[in-house]
Amino acid sequence: MAGSTLTLGKALNEGLRKALEDDPKVLIMGEDVGRLGGVFRVTDGLQKDFGEDRVIDTPLAESGIVGTAVGLAIRGFRPVCEIQFDGFVFPAFDQIVSQVAKMHYRSAGNVKLPITIRIPFGGGIGAVEHHSESPESYFCHTPGLKVVSCSNPVDAYWMIQQAIASDDPIVFFEPKRRYWDKAEVDPSAGAPRSLWDAEVVRAGSEVTLLTYGPSVKVCLEAAAAAETEGRDIEVVDLRSLSPIDWKTVIASVRKTQHAIVVSEAPVYASLASEIAARISEKCFYELESPVLRVCGFSTPYPTSRIEEDYLPDLDRILDAVDRSLAF
Amino acid sequence: MAVQSVQPSEGPELVQLLTPEGERVEHPDYSIDLTEDEYRELYRDLVLVRRIDTEATALQRQGELGLWASLLGQEAAQVGAGRALTGGDFAFPTYREHGVAYCKGVDPVTLLGLFRGVNQGGWNPHDKGFQLYTIVIGSQTLHATGYAMGLQRDGADGAVMAFFGDGASSQGDVNEAFVWSSVFQAPVVFFCQNNQWAISEPLERQSRIPLYERAKGFGFPGVRVDGNDVLAVLAVSRAALERAREGSGPTLVEAYTYRMGPHTTSDDPTRYRLAAELETWKLKDPIERMKAYLSRTGMADHDYFAEVDTAADELAAHIRAGCLALDDPDPITLFDNVYAGGSTLLDEEREQLAAYLGSFEGAH
Ligand SMILES: Cc1ncc(C[n+]2csc(CCOP(=O)(O)OP(=O)(O)O)c2C)c(N)n1
Ligand SMILES: [Mg+2]
Numbered sequence: 175m176a177g178s179t180l181t182l183g184k185a186l187n188e189g190l191r192k193a194l195e196d197d198p199k200v201l202i203m204g205e206d207v208g209r210l211g212g213v214f215r216v217t218d219g220l221q222k223d224f225g226e227d228r229v230i231d232t233p234l235a236e237s238g239i240v241g242t243a244v245g246l247a248i249r250g251f252r253p254v255c256e257i258q259f260d261g262f263v264f265p266a267f268d269q270i271v272s273q274v275a276k277m278h279y280r281s282a283g284n285v286k287l288p289i290t291i292r293i294p295f296g297g298g299i300g301a302v303e304h305h306s307e308s309p310e311s312y313f314c315h316t317p318g319l320k321v322v323s324c325s326n327p328v329d330a331y332w333m334i335q336q337a338i339a340s341d342d343p344i345v346f347f348e349p350k351r352r353y354w355d356k357a358e359v360d361p362s363a364g365a366p367r368s369l370w371d372a373e374v375v376r377a378g379s380e381v382t383l384l385t386y387g388p389s390v391k392v393c394l395e396a397a398a399a400a401e402t403e404g405r406d407i408e409v410v411d412l413r414s415l416s417p418i419d420w421k422t423v424i425a426s427v428r429k430t431q432h433a434i435v436v437s438e439a440p441v442y443a444s445l446a447s448e449i450a451a452r453i454s455e456k457c458f459y460e461l462e463s464p465v466l467r468v469c470g471f472s473t474p475y476p477t478s479r480i481e482e483d484y485l486p487d488l489d490r491i492l493d494a495v496d497r498s499l500a501f
Numbered sequence: 502m503a504v505q506s507v508q509p510s511e512g513p514e515l516v517q518l519l520t521p522e523g524e525r526v527e528h529p530d531y532s533i534d535l536t537e538d539e540y541r542e543l544y545r546d547l548v549l550v551r552r553i554d555t556e557a558t559a560l561q562r563q564g565e566l567g568l569w570a571s572l573l574g575q576e577a578a579q580v581g582a583g584r585a586l587t588g589g590d591f592a593f594p595t596y597r598e599h600g601v602a603y604c605k606g607v608d609p610v611t612l613l614g615l616f617r618g619v620n621q622g623g624w625n626p627h628d629k630g631f632q633l634y635t636i637v638i639g640s641q642t643l644h645a646t647g648y649a650m651g652l653q654r655d656g657a658d659g660a661v662m663a664f665f666g667d668g669a670s671s672q673g674d675v676n677e678a679f680v681w682s683s684v685f686q687a688p689v690v691f692f693c694q695n696n697q698w699a700i701s702e703p704l705e706r707q708s709r710i711p712l713y714e715r716a717k718g719f720g721f722p723g724v725r726v727d728g729n730d731v732l733a734v735l736a737v738s739r740a741a742l743e744r745a746r747e748g749s750g751p752t753l754v755e756a757y758t759y760r761m762g763p764h765t766t767s768d769d770p771t772r773y774r775l776a777a778e779l780e781t782w783k784l785k786d787p788i789e790r791m792k793a794y795l796s797r798t799g800m801a802d803h804d805y806f807a808e809v810d811t812a813a814d815e816l817a818a819h820i821r822a823g824c825l826a827l828d829d830p831d832p833i834t835l836f837d838n839v840y841a842g843g844s845t846l847l848d849e850e851r852e853q854l855a856a857y858l859g860s861f862e863g864a865h
Binding site for chain 2: 208473
């Protein structure tokens, strides 16, 4: 099959379709994922083609979605659960952190839970409360879970298939404000890299921006803007948030000697904090300045009319670049 | 694995006092006897509540609101429940209870901040006995139960009404609220507006028995009322609230109705339901039947209806002006009210943002 131009949402849809075709044990379950095709249309057409037994409109209960996925997985299925929005994962939090995350450990490796939990996350779409959150740190903080996030259509297509094929439970964060971004996706090309690899999406020599999901695009724009002022910025898309590809991260920071972590999540005790701490440990002698974090503030996600002031944007990133280099 | 509907759309178990044609009928267990003024007032409420909704929908289309959750078709359910509530009663709404808010005396403009994106509700629930809107499905049913347990412990007179939808009936929180309220005989009425849909999922995806029958298993009575019949909803709600107030515990009221519009302004219902369904429900319109009743009995005439329409126009103008006057907040306020006791962490972040924003001043 030749490549075609797909939105990130459509790339996920094609990836899910491929996963359903490749493995009869793959199931999709969630609220409104069937007839409607999901509120973002990520599962559009899948129920029609694979039937109601494999693409399941569930009752309205997130704990039920994840809890029954556990049972289905014990029985040998590979459930792909959709949580409709980031803020609605919490009714399932207990099932995810106490059951999904620990089953393999508790069973001495006898029970595998190849469950993928898809969560559209992040802000910037002008939504009402509970629809713009970035809860990834909770899941990264939970041993037993792997956490990944795609930032572009090509990764969306491949990463969702790799996540479904993984024998570990994976929380898969989808950057909802990038669902409509387009790129050329070529299914015949083969996955460009492992699910666990970070990617240097822009090479540079002076500062490393470490980021993921919706913020990758913002960082690339910031790097492009900085270039006009003669600054040479490297951007690393982490892709996997737990575990992190430290090799790529550390190689980049050793090269540039300046690191800034960019994420929409509230900064306090966040994934960005873990990254900053690790870099300080591993690159202490190479660093020319402290690792900075450009993140959401430590408040609830604010009301949409001021969300632009909350989200890391070009100006805040460039301000941090200046501070890092001026140190 | 097709799921079959086991729910008759109407049947002997449906409490109805006013038929879709506007004829008064009697029910063995529930009755209502209002003054002519009161009947007219209910009609007026229905019309005004619908007008709040149409004006807000228009404001959303014009870009003044980011989102709106329409109650179109559910006016009688909300006015019937809302008018059954008295001063000491407390309501715990979802995001669609604009009609209940109106009955509780909440200015509709107050509701718009959340949908415009200038605040997250922000009203004081104690002012009118109307809690903040709750978007996370089902959570508020537990809050309502806890509030009712508080009333009980204070020896207070009031009761509580918890609003939720047919979809919400599947949530763990709602089922826990049923258990709690039953065990503690809490003075709470669970008012479920079964509008047949949870976004794209039909009722059969949530239950194989009529929702009101669920109550039995939890140990309290359930009743299904014609949710498009304001008289029946008022009668059933009053009885349930009375039962709660006198210490006999919770009741589940299932108001059988229909969401005539999209789930919200972001939704496209043509993707999952047939237009014919809407046409059937239009024949059961809650306002038309009340109007027919008032006309038939001579309780109201053309002049009265015209007067109500004028009042609706005035309310719409008030809502529009109020909405446009809702300004964007100052970004620095995003740190306000995160904590009651303040936080040194946020003090620091606030200062950082202020300094950062200040660095742009003069740059322009
Ligand atoms: C915990 C949670 N999960 C999912 C959602 C997304 N969502 C918003 S409304 C809705 C359907 C609610 O249906 P119902 O309870 O019948 O109420 P209605 O909207 O019909 O009034 C869903 C799934 C949510 N708000 N909260
Ligand atoms: Mg509903």
